[in-house]
Amino acid sequence: MRGNRLNGRARASGRQDFRNWSGHVHAHPHTFARPTSVPELSGIVQTAANDGQRVRVVGAGHSFTPVAAGDDMMINLDRLSGLISADEATGRVRFHAGTRLRDIPSLLAPYGLALANQGDVNPQALAGAISTSTHGTGLGFTGFAGTVTGLSIMGPDGRERELSATSEPEVFDLARVSLGVLGVVTEIELQCVPSFDLIAEEIVVDFDELLTDLEPRMRAADHFEFYWFPHTGTALTKTNTRVAPGEAGPGHLAEAGVRNQLLNVFDKEVVENGALRLAVELGAAVPRLVPHINRIAQSAVSDRTYRAPGHDVFVTPRRVRFNEMEYALPFESGAEAIREIRDAIESRGWSISFPLEVRSAAHDDVPLSTAYGRETMYIAVHRFVKEDYAEYFRVVEQICRRHGGRPHWGKIHTLGAAELSDLYPRFDDFRELRRQLDPAAMFGNRFTDSLFGLG
Ligand SMILES: Cc1cc2nc3c(=O)[nH]c(=O)nc-3n(C[C@H](O)[C@H](O)[C@H](O)COP(=O)(O)OP(=O)(O)OC[C@H]3O[C@@H](n4cnc5c(N)ncnc54)[C@H](O)[C@@H]3O)c2cc1C
Secondary structure (H helix, E strand, C coil): CCCCEEECCCCCEECCEEECCCCCCEECCCEEECCCCHHHHHHHHHHHHHCCCCEEEECCCCCCCHHHCCCCEEEECCCCCCEEEEECCCCEEEEECCCEHHHHHHHHHHHCEECCCCCCCCCCEHHHHHHCCCCCCECCCCCHHHHEEEEEEECCCCCEEEEECCCCHHHHHHHCCCCCCCCEEEEEEEECEECCEEEEEEEEEEHHHHHHCHHHHHHHCCEEEEEECCCCCEEEEEEEEEECCCCCCCHHHCCCCECCHHHHHHHHHHHHHHHHHHHHHHHHHCHHHHHHHHHHHHHHCCCEEEEEEHHHHHCCCCCCCEEEEEEEEEHHHHHHHHHHHHHHHHHHCCCCCCCEEEEEECCECCCCCCCECCCEEEEEEEEECCCCCHHHHHHHHHHHHHCCCEECCCCCCCCCHHHHHHHCCCHHHHHHHHHHHCCCCCECCHHHHHHHCCC
16 A cells, blocks of 8 residues: 555455554554455444444545544555546546545546546545545635535444435535544545646745735635745745646746656656755754755745646645644635744744645535635645654644634644634534434544544
8 A cells, every 4th residue: 555554464354553644643453454345344344333443444544643543443445446437417426435536537537527626645545535624725616525515424333324415414514524433434426627737837936025915816826825945035836727628828828838747757756855855854964954955945946837737737746754734724814824933933943944835725615624614724834754843833833723723634733622613613513413423432533532522
């Protein structure tokens, strides 16, 4: 299995250790099951229920917290993956829940369809991405969960319920982001869109000017994000414009060249990953060099414009391992919070080698989505795995919380049920549904218990 590291040989079922992508979370489940059919999965779930075991389903292990880790039974659905059905007229496509995001473009290609939006990596399982409210960027687009039109979910009795806006709509509504605590998601139907190209413009700009203009810039683009390397006065902006395949781009983008695939791989592998690895390793060994390294790294980045299929532009392999915290803020508070984070970094004398990443999303109606009911600006901070993130993340978390931020469900944070219930108007409805669907709280672990106020 790529993505997470499961020590020992892959077996259908047995003992296997689990480590998440960053290596920060370890688990030693009694049993690690990889069912190959729904009846087999159902038997595993019923056995666990009868034996009083707790169950965690794990996708690619790309969450930074122990949200997917379990001591009793862990289940992975890599062998329950692929496309089930596609309706070309409506764009609705049903997948097995274990399908990895990286496999979806080729599954959708025969239908001329694509995912509406994506984050910046693609090893995640579809169910894993949806369950933590994974998102990309763009004020005209929701995260993955906002595009879900149907779900099948298996409860402690091993039975699947089919959920949609017309089949158990109340349950469907709440189950779209569920952190695996309502049961095992076995199938997901998504609203897809006609396939598209992106014209990508990467431009280095003055950081202060960017913050002053942030809101209009984000509103003007289909997809806008930026990276700011602490200790520098500039930021790398990425603006992506959607165009139909074969259609010329608008205005100054009309001449954007189709990206040579090899050059793309070179930039993403050698420039973005190779150079970053060198910089962060050096920075971890000699922290006082970090400001100089960041300035050199930022000045070495040159502006570029290119065109490629959407999924190729959105995604960049991440080979340098880090830990991450990301908060979802009310859109209009974002720029101020970023200034406060910059001031905190400067005044505390920290050496931070990894950039801040800033993105946005449309508001949605998914009760546990981080963008529920409000346009959102996402602010993410990272630390190289060899460095201690505790103090940096604690201070950034305080700033984001003062602005009403909600933590990403798959990234590091310190909140528990009391704080989370203030941030999500329908938090108690979700807890009540959980009590109904899984009264023994079989689907969970100590970490999710602290999130939902159990035990
Ligand atoms: C390098 C990197 C880049 C990232 N980039 C982004 C990004 O651009 N945007 C963003 O929003 N996030 C991003 N993330 C976070 C990541 O998308 C989420 O943590 C996501 O949940 C990971 O998916 P996974 O398949 O690894 O799920 P896991 O981490 O394995 O599990 C996540 C949750 O889903 C549950 N789950 C998984 N499968 C099922 C199932 N079948 N039924 C029920 N519950 C299930 C698990 O129990 C757990 O609660 C990134 C993470 C990494 C490591």
